[in-house]
Amino acid sequence: xxxxxxxxxxxxxxxxxxxxxxxxxxxxxxxxxxxxxxxxxxxxxxxxxxxxxxxxxxxxxxxxxxxxxxxxxxxxxxxxxxxxxxxxxxxxxxxxxxxxxxxxxxxxxxxxxxxxxxxxxxxxxxxxxxxxxxxxxxxxxxxxxxxxxxxxxxxxxxxxxxxxxxxxxxxxxxxxxxxxxxxxxxxxxxxxxxxxxxxxxxxxxxxxxxxxxxxxxxxxxxxxxxxxxxxxxxxxxxxxxxxxxxxxxxxxxxxxxxxxxxxxxxxxxxxxxxxxxxxxxxxxxxxxxxxxxxxxxxxxxxxxxx
Ligand code: OGA
Ligand code: NI
Numbered sequence: 197x198x199x200x201x202x203x204x205x206x207x208x209x210x211x212x213x214x215x216x217x218x219x220x221x222x223x224x225x226x227x228x229x230x231x232x233x234x235x236x237x238x239x240x241x242x243x244x245x246x247x248x249x250x251x252x253x254x255x256x257x258x259x260x261x262x263x264x265x266x267x268x269x270x271x272x273x274x275x276x277x278x279x280x281x282x283x284x285x286x287x288x289x290x291x292x293x294x295x296x297x298x299x300x301x302x303x304x305x306x307x308x309x310x311x312x313x314x315x316x317x318x319x320x321x322x323x324x325x326x327x328x329x330x331x332x333x334x335x336x337x338x339x340x341x342x343x344x345x346x347x348x349x350x351x352x353x354x355x356x357x358x359x360x361x362x363x364x365x366x367x368x369x370x371x372x373x374x375x376x377x378x379x380x381x382x383x384x385x386x387x388x389x390x391x392x393x394x395x396x397x398x399x400x401x402x403x404x405x406x407x408x409x410x411x412x413x414x415x416x417x418x419x420x421x422x423x424x425x426x427x428x429x430x431x432x433x434x435x436x437x438x439x440x441x442x443x444x445x446x447x448x449x450x451x452x453x454x455x456x457x458x459x460x461x462x463x464x465x466x467x468x469x470x471x472x473x474x475x476x477x478x479x480x481x482x483x484x485x486x487x488x489x490x491x492x493x494x495x496x497x498x499x500x501x502x
Pocket of ligand 2: 378434
């Protein structure tokens with residue numbers, strides 16, 4: 197039966213009857229830039245198991261609460277410190293663990309939901325392939341050989357997952373899900389649940405909302421990519437706001453240089469016209485400085501429950 201939009205809006209489930217369907221070459225092509233090759237079902241599955249984890253009773257997640265920075269698998273809350281005010285806890289809860297090499301930590305991952313380990317391992321494999329593609333594309337975009345960035349990031353990159361759960365918030369005007377920050381490492385691949393906005397990026401002093409695009413990842417370039425590219429690629433300032441009616445989940449896969457990697461503008465990008473904009477440093481130095489600025493310039497973890 198053909199329906200009018202009015203009838204359609206009042207009928208569930210929503211399906212398009214043939215009178216709404218455009219010829220193929222006239223369709224809006226909303227997914228034309230989505231070519232990452234990570235299967236949609238896998239993305240949906242990983243978001244589902246992580247959501248289930250956050251919906252477990254708090255006592256179950258409490259086993260992962262720790263003050264020990266070196267713990268591989270941990271639950272924590274971010275906070276921000278403001279002069280004269282002190283610590284303000286963010287309206288979110290974070291679950292963090294490595295994503296590679298899986299044999300080192302899989303036995304520490306949740307057994308509830310029961311599919312967590314298996315689904316996560318499959319997702320990590322797919323994202324590993326995506327990172328390799330991103331690193332070679334960025335290298336080539338800079339006019340360098342395709343292995344250049346990966347080589348500079350080092351033999352033992354830090355490969356961590358950050359799952360952020362933002363409960364529905366009674367007053368989003370009074371708090372923040374994550375404060376304004378830049379990511380510390382080199383690249384982050386972020387997957388957001390569809391239909392709930394929250395991520396914002398800063399451009400020309402204004403906060404812009406990054407709506408989740410079905411099937412798409414958000415690729416955040418972080419501080420070390422800015423330095424290695426001598427400023428050609430910018431590390432993006434971003435934050436997450438909360439929603440009154442809906443909880444939100446995002447799953448970030450991070451790629452961070454080896455602690456001993458020497459980070460600085462790649463030599464081939466430096467010449468008489470292009471002076472280095474940053475000095476060389478050992479990545480560990482940068483991390484120590486980052487933690488030294490605890491909760492001020494950027495966010496850092498605290499190990500508490502709200
Ligand atoms: C992060 C982050 C944004 C989001 O974990 O570093 O920026 O949308 N997350 O949750
Ligand atoms: Ni971030």
